[in-house]
Amino acid sequence: MSNVIACIDGSSAMSAVVESAAWASAQLTAPLTLLHVIEEGHAAARQDMTGHIGLGSRERLLEELAELDAQKGKLLLEHGHQLLDEAKRQVLANSKVTDVAMRQRHGALVESLLALAAETRLLVMGVHGEDHGAGSHIGSQLETVLRRVHKPILLTPDKFTAPNSVMLAYDGSASTKKAIELLAKSPLFAGMPVHVVMVGADSDTNNAALDWAREALQQGGHQVETAIVAGDVEPALHQYQDQHQIGMMVMGAYGHSKIRQFLVGSTTTAMIEASKTPLLILR
Amino acid sequence: MFKYLKEHWFFNTKNDLLSGIVVALALIPEAIAFSIIAGVDPKVGLYASFCIAVIIAFVGGRPGMISAATGAMALLMVTLVKEHGLEYLLAATLLTGVLQIVAGYLKLGELMRFVSRSVVTGFVNALAILIFMAQLPELTDVTWHVYAMTAAGLAIIYGFPYLPVIGKAIPSPLVCIVTLTIVAVALGLDIRTVGDMGQLPDTLPVFLWPDVPLTLETLRIILPYSIGLTVVGLLESMMTATIVDDLTDTSSDRNKECRGQGIANIGAGLFGGMAGCAMIGQSIINVKSGGRGRLSTLTAGVFLLIMILVLDEWLKIIPMAALVAVMIMVSIGTFSWGSIRDLKKHPLSTNIVMVTTVAIVVATHNLAIGVAVGVLLAALFFANKVGHYMHVRSSIDNDGKTRRYDVIGQVFFSSSEKFIASFDLKEAVDKVIIDLSHAHFWDITAVNALDRVVIKFRREGAEVEVIGLNEASATIVDRFGVHDKADAEDILSGH
Numbered sequence: 001m002s003n004v005i006a007c008i009d010g011s012s013a014m015s016a017v018v019e020s021a022a023w024a025s026a027q028l029t030a031p032l033t034l035l036h037v038i039e040e041g042h043a044a045a046r047q048d049m050t051g052h053i054g055l056g057s058r059e060r061l062l063e064e065l066a067e068l069d070a071q072k073g074k075l076l077l078e079h080g081h082q083l084l085d086e087a088k089r090q091v092l093a094n095s096k097v098t099d100v101a102m103r104q105r106h107g108a109l110v111e112s113l114l115a116l117a118a119e120t121r122l123l124v125m126g127v128h129g130e131d132h133g134a135g136s137h138i139g140s141q142l143e144t145v146l147r148r149v150h151k152p153i154l155l156t157p158d159k160f161t162a163p164n165s166v167m168l169a170y171d172g173s174a175s176t177k178k179a180i181e182l183l184a185k186s187p188l189f190a191g192m193p194v195h196v197v198m199v200g201a202d203s204d205t206n207n208a209a210l211d212w213a214r215e216a217l218q219q220g221g222h223q224v225e226t227a228i229v230a231g232d233v234e235p236a237l238h239q240y241q242d243q244h245q246i247g248m249m250v251m252g253a254y255g256h257s258k259i260r261q262f263l264v265g266s267t268t269t270a271m272i273e274a275s276k277t278p279l280l281i282l283r
Numbered sequence: 284m285f286k287y288l289k290e291h292w293f294f295n296t297k298n299d300l301l302s303g304i305v306v307a308l309a310l311i312p313e314a315i316a317f318s319i320i321a322g323v324d325p326k327v328g329l330y331a332s333f334c335i336a337v338i339i340a341f342v343g344g345r346p347g348m349i350s351a352a353t354g355a356m357a358l359l360m361v362t363l364v365k366e367h368g369l370e371y372l373l374a375a376t377l378l379t380g381v382l383q384i385v386a387g388y389l390k391l392g393e394l395m396r397f398v399s400r401s402v403v404t405g406f407v408n409a410l411a412i413l414i415f416m417a418q419l420p421e422l423t424d425v426t427w428h429v430y431a432m433t434a435a436g437l438a439i440i441y442g443f444p445y446l447p448v449i450g451k452a453i454p455s456p457l458v459c460i461v462t463l464t465i466v467a468v469a470l471g472l473d474i475r476t477v478g479d480m481g482q483l484p485d486t487l488p489v490f491l492w493p494d495v496p497l498t499l500e501t502l503r504i505i506l507p508y509s510i511g512l513t514v515v516g517l518l519e520s521m522m523t524a525t526i527v528d529d530l531t532d533t534s535s536d537r538n539k540e541c542r543g544q545g546i547a548n549i550g551a552g553l554f555g556g557m558a559g560c561a562m563i564g565q566s567i568i569n570v571k572s573g574g575r576g577r578l579s580t581l582t583a584g585v586f587l588l589i590m591i592l593v594l595d596e597w598l599k600i601i602p603m604a605a606l607v608a609v610m611i612m613v614s615i616g617t618f619s620w621g622s623i624r625d626l627k628k629h630p631l632s633t634n635i636v637m638v639t640t641v642a643i644v645v646a647t648h649n650l651a652i653g654v655a656v657g658v659l660l661a662a663l664f665f666a667n668k669v670g671h672y673m674h675v676r677s678s679i680d681n682d683g684k685t686r687r688y689d690v691i692g693q694v695f696f697s698s699s700e701k702f703i704a705s706f707d708l709k710e711a712v713d714k715v716i717i718d719l720s721h722a723h724f725w726d727i728t729a730v731n732a733l734d735r736v737v738i739k740f741r742r743e744g745a746e747v748e749v750i751g752l753n754e755a756s757a758t759i760v761d762r763f764g765v766h767d768k769a770d771a772e773d774i775l776s777g778h
Contacts, residue, residue, distance in 0.1 A: 042532060045298045045573035050444040051305040051454025053567055053616025061571055062530055069532060 002121035003033040003101070007109070008087050010079075013126030016160040018087045020278055021124040022095035023162050024154060027188045030121050031099040034087050036080040037112045038104060043068040080104045109141050113149045122188075123153045127272060127279075143269065146253050146281060152182075155272060155279045163247025163278065167195040169237055169271075172209035175252045179282045180213050183250065184220030188280075193223040197240050199233045234270040241277070250280045291346065295575045302574030303582025306349055306565050308457045310336075310587050311598070312606040313565070313613065314352050315477055320417045321357040321557060322364040323372065324481035328352040329591050330488045331376075331556025336584030338547040344539030345524040346577045347531060349565040350547060351584075354414045355515050356558050358648050363508045371505060373493035376552035378502075378509040379516065383545030386517060392537030395521045401633045402657035403522055404622045405640025407563065409653055410519075411618035412645055418607045418614075421475070428472050429604050436463055436608025456609045463605040464597070477606065478599030484591055488554035514651040516560035520544050523561040530570045564613045632664040670697030673722075675705035685714040694755075695725035699732040708739050715740050720751030723758045730756065 006021035008014060018034075025032040046068070084102040091100050105112040113123065125142070146153060166189045170176045180196070183189065196213045198206055210226040217224045229236045241249060253268045272279060310332055318328030332351035339350045364372050386392070422429065436459045443455040467474060477483070495501050524535050548558050569579055591598060626634050636657050644653030673692035680687065686707075694702050717736070724730055733749070740747045 045295060045575055046571075047298065047301070047451075047573050048571050049301065049305055049452055049454055050450070051309055051456050051568055051572065052440050052444070052612055053564055053571070054441060054612075055615065055620050057571070057616050058526065058530075058567055058619075059621055061567060065530055065532075065570075 003031050003119055004028065004122045004124060005033045005035050005113075005116060005120050006087070006124040007113075007126070008034050008036045008083050009126070010083050011126055011128060013128050013156060013158045014083070014087065015090060016156045016158055017124055017126045018090050019094070019160040020154060020156040022091045022097050023160070024122055024124060024188065025097045025099075026095060027190065028121065029187070031101065032091065032097055033101045033103055034084050034091075035112070035116070036084050036102075036104045037109045038073075038076045038080055038106050039108060040076075043072045077104065110144050110148055113145060117149060117151060120151045123149065123151050125153060125155055127155050127157050127275070142272070146268070150283045152283075153281045155275070155281065157276060157278070160278060161247065163192065165193045165195065165244070165246045166248045166250060167197055167237075167241055167244075167246040168213075169233075169249065169251040170196050170198050170210070170213055171200070172198070172206065173252075175283075177213075179250065179252055180216050182282060184217050184222065189222070189248075193225060195240075195244060195246060196224065196226045197237060198226075198228045199231065199236050200228060201230070202228050233267050234274055237271070238274055246277070248278045248280060249275065250282065253281045253283060292576060292578050295573070296578060298573030299576050299578035300582050302569050302572035303579040304586050305454045305572045306569050306574070306579070306583040307586035307590060308454050309565060309568060309609065309613075310349075310351055310583060311590060312456070312460065312601075312609040313354075313562075314587075315480070315598075316417070316606050316610050317352050317354050317357040318557070319480050320354060321360040321372075323360075323369055323557065324483075325477065326482050326484040327369065327372075327555060327557050328357075329484050329556075329587070330554055331551045331559050333584050333588040334488060334551040334554050334556050335547040335559045336580050336587065338550045339543050340577045340581035340584065342539075342546050343543035343577070343580070344536035344541075345527055345561075346535075347566070347569060347575045347579060348520075348523055348527045348535075348540075348561050349569050349580055349583060350520065350544065350559060350561045351565070352551075352557055352559040353519065353562050354417065355410055355519050355650050356512055356560055358413055358417075358650070359508060359511045359515060360557060361648070363505070367504060370494045371501070372557060373552045373555065374495045374501060375505040375508045375512065376548055376556070376558040377493065378505055379512040379558045380545045380547070380549030380552060382509055382513040383517060383548060384542050385545075386513065387538045387541030387543075387545060390538050391517070392521060392541045395518075395525075395537070397662075398518070398654065398658055399636065399661040401629075401637040402640050402654055402661055404619050405637040405657055406518065406522070406644070406650060406654055407617060407619050408622060408637070409641045409644035409650065410563075411614045412641065413648065414610060414614040414617065416645075418610050421603050421607050426474070429474055429602075432463055432467070432472075432474070432602060432604035433608050433611070435466075436605050437611060439463075440608060440612050456612065459608055460601055460605045463608075464601050467602040467604075468600060472602070475603045476599060477601045477603065480603070483595050483598055485595055487588070487592070488556070490553055491555060493552065511649065511651045512558050514654070516544055516548070516558065517541055518650070518654060519563070520561035523563045523566050526563065527566050527570060530567070531575055564617050567616070632668070636661045636664065666695075666697045669693055670695070670701070673698040673701060675702070677705075677707070679712075681714075684712055685716065686710060686712045687716040687718065689718045690722040690755075692721075693723050693725060694729040694732070696728040699728045702729070702732050703736055706736050706740075708736070708743075711743065712745055714746045714748065716748045716750065718750045719755040722751075722755045724756045725758055727759070730759070 004021055004025045006017055008017065021032055088100050088102060091097055125145070168179065168183065183194065194217050196210060196217070198210060200206055206228055210228070214224045214226050227240065229240055251271060314328035314332040315325040318325045335350050335352070343350065360372055363375060422433065439459040439462055440455045443458050444450045520540055521537060524537065524540055528535055544560060551557065551559060622637060639660055640653045640657035643656050644650050647653065673694055676689040676691065678687050688706060737747050737749065
């Protein structure tokens with residue numbers, strides 16, 4: 001069963017994540033799963049500097065450590081239940097979605113998402129995580145998740161409003177062409193105008209690529225507008241978005257080589273940091 | 284990259300540093316004691332511990348596990364050192380490292396699953412006994428001062444933690460060594476000290492290639508020792524990795540650990556140290572003191588070297604009685620006392636395997652042989668037990684002219700004689716039906732047994748019909764990999 005999986009973590013963006021997941025679940029008519037990952041499941045290491053072992057040390061040590069971890073684990077599990085119950089209540093009260101499941105997992109966020117990858121259709125996460133106030137830096141685990149989990153990811157800022165138009169950052173490459181094909185078939189943006197925007201020069205190849213994109217989307221029954229804008233990728237795209245009041249952006253991720261990213265910085269990270277609307281990332 | 288460092292090295296910095304220091308303090312007497320067991324200068328064991336601990340911190344697969352020169356490995360080196368000398372030991376260490384890296388690439392770490400729990404317990408108990416026995420030469424033919432000092436040392440080690448405030452802040456082995464040294468010097472006792480046992484390090488380890496001829500003759504000499512060292516080293520490391528996995532509730536990469544052990548041993552051999560492996564006692568102490576990451580192992584190795592270079596004058600005057608007390612503590616902690624209690628609870632076959640492993644190791648002073656015998660015994664007991672899972676039902680019908688045999692269960696070499704004996708071969712019937720659809724044939728012995736039965740019946744003029752042979756012999760094929768097919772449960776369900 002391919003679900004929409006929403007990552008619940010008790011941060012300030014949590015209700016926005018829940019709303020956007022409910023919206024996506026309704027658009028796709030896919031069941032919604034609320035996922036809470038318990039990461040710091042082990043109690044802090046104890047300090048016993050006696051440096052000696054006696055009769056049955058190993059068994060006793062294991063029991064002690066297990067007992068400490070158990071106490072902490074129970075609290076975390078209980079906390080997780082509360083978060084998930086609150087999120088489910090919010091979904092049922094504010095949207096038409098009825099098929100809501102709740103799950104908790106232990107371990108790192110990335111490992112849990114990879115374990116659930118087979119049943120994921122769309123992943124929904126907040127841009128900011130638990131460790132942030134409303135700062136402008138993206139969550140610490142976001143980059144790892146984006147790189148390793150090869151499923152579509154919907155990133156939500158601290159407030160969510162359902163979009164009525166959507167924009168795709170297009171550069172004519174194979175991965176963005178695949179994104180266009182996916183968008184054309186998907187019911188996620190049914191009935192919304194789609195803007196296909198390319199950052200670059202007004203050349204023949206670019207125009208030809210845009211024409212191809214327009215046809216592919218129109219075949220899918222979408223209303224299409226295309227544009228070529230000049231300048232730096234991130235400011236140009238966001239300027240276009242503001243001009244046309246577009247509610248959601250779609251893009252690929254981490255297209256450049258790692259060395260270029262280390263030296264120059266990642267376009268993807270810049271886009272995510274500056275984004276004020278939900279952002280759908282396709283790999 | 285910083286993220287990698289933060290995640291794998293510096294997530295538990297304060298505790299790792301402190302526990303590394305505790306471990307290093309206990310490692311010094313152990314490395315000296317194990318060098319003496321092997322018959323080499325204490326500096327060989329100390330350099331080995333430093334090199335192995337530092338290298339494993341970087342390339343090992345189990346963060347938080349302490350590797351250094353160990354008793355298990357030292358016991359295997361005794362004859363090599365006695366007959367051929369230190370240089371051959373270093374060459375054997377290098378070869379051990381190479382073999383361990385090969386084992387890592389061949390994924391031999393996975394072979395641990397064939398070593399049953401009772402063999403592991405036997406290994407650990409035998410190791411504890413051997414460490415204790417290695418202390419006895421220091422306790423025989425000596426004055427009563429030595430006995431008194433040793434007893435006092437043990438009292439300090441076990442009693443010191445009960446003191447308020449400082450009891451849990453300073454490692455008791457350290458207190459024991461310092462106290463006994465002061466007492467020995469103050470009273471001017473004439474007892475053996477570390478300095479009497481050989482040379483201690485006074486420089487950083489020096490790179491040197493072992494001074495042995497590069498001939499087949501050398502290989503012939505060191506290969507048997509290296510194989511033994513490889514097996515014992517990897518066994519103890521895999522077992523310790525399991526223990527640390529359980530204590531820290533994290534998983535480890537076994538094959539990476541094998542390769543890491545190999546690299547560490549090569550490093551030890553090139554810097555004048557003996558072969559080593561993971562240490563159960565020290566790893567438990569490390570986890571107990573709060574160490575969880577690679578930084579604790581690195582700290583232990585570096586601190587060890589700093590201490591022995593800075594304190595080499597004082598190391599010489601430590602009385603052997605203090606080291607003996609620490610080693611007795613280690614052997615008491617390593618022995619699995621629960622296994623004595625469990626002797627009453629566990630089935631006889633388990634107890635026989637465990638006790639046999641211990642007995643053979645103590646008799647031969649070779650852990651590899653003991654484990655081999657233990658694994659063999661455990662496998663035989665297992666085959667015997669499963670051989671009981673076979674039952675043949677018989678019924679007669681058709682006015683006494685047809686006999687039907689239903690075979691249920693596992694037919695293989697252990698149960699094939701019983702299989703044959705279950706058929707009444709002297710009964711005169713017209714037709715015999717042998718129904719195998721609920722039986723599993725596991726090897727050619729079973730098929731052969733079936734053939735013999737069929738031929739015997741035919742010779743008596745009975746017509747034989749065998750039903751369900753295809754399903755039954757599906758289990759003879761080596762790679763039938765049934766576990767991932769949808770009907771696996773039906774095929775493998777118990778009877």
